[in-house]
Amino acid sequence: MRIDVVSIFPEYLAALDLSLIGKARRDNLLDLNVHDLRDYTHDRHRKVDDTPYGGGAGMVMKPEPWGAALNRIAAESPAAGPLGEKPILIVPAPAGAVFDQAMAYELAEAQHLTFACGRYEGIDERVLEHAAESFDVRPVSIGDYVLNGGEVAVLAMVEAIGRLIPGVIGNPESLVEESHSDGLLEYPVYTKPGSWQGREVPEVLLSGNHAKIARFRRNKQLERTAARRPDLIVELDASTLNRHDRDT
Ligand code: 6GU
DSSP states (O other): OOEEEEEEEEGGGGGGHHHHHHHHHHHHEEEEEEEEGGGGOTTTTOOOOEEOOTTOOOEEEEEHHHHHHHHHHHHHOTOOOTTTTOOOEEEEEEEEEEEEEHHHHHHHTOOOEEEOOOOOTTTTTHHHHTTTTTTTEEEEEESOOOOSSHHHHHHHHHHHHHHSSSSSOOOGGTSSSSSTTSSSOOOOOOOEEOOOOOOOOOOOGGSSSSHHHHHHHHHHHHHHHHHOOOOHHOOGGGGGGGGGGGGG
16 A cells, blocks of 8 residues: 655654554555655745635645645556546544544555645645545544644554555454454453452453353453443444343
């Protein structure tokens, strides 16, 4: 997969050199390119913002540098096709559709993702209209709170998407039983020692009875989800619950 990120703080994205995502880049599973928006300015002050038409607080990102950066990325996109196929442009913003595991799975299938990190009060709206000629434009939020810019949201989204690319995670089985993969939160986990600070590992986990262990874990998932995320229980598809779950 190719990923391009445009930001006025490219250093924020340095964390994507680390850990699993950094290894995926070195293994050529992920071709990640970070661009400094100021490289697409032409004035001495490398100005990227200006005051808002209509008045109001704060500054708005100017359209020209964004147009130049996105035109360049669209022209180089491996996903742009002769039949009008468009690469995806994700615009992180609190006003976007909320990012979740289903969206991460969908985006992990893409050949090319571009992230446009806004700062200040946002990017001139005409940039997104113009970009829609060459990209499938998607405003996306990572939750109902406000960040100062898109960079931290991009770190979260690239990590969530990148780990789903085949080959990035050594043992793909670890993707099956994690939180949100089946609409429920993950069960609690334990390791050695069996007794610590007077607290014992639940006995069933030492029993060797795999059916009993599976039932114990499933019950913990249901209990936890009901306690911490009742909204997820409401959303559960009846078909994801099994006969035994109804007895819980
Ligand atoms: Cl994606 N961007 C910004 N700036 N703030 C946010 C966000 C994104 N998601 C939640 N808050």
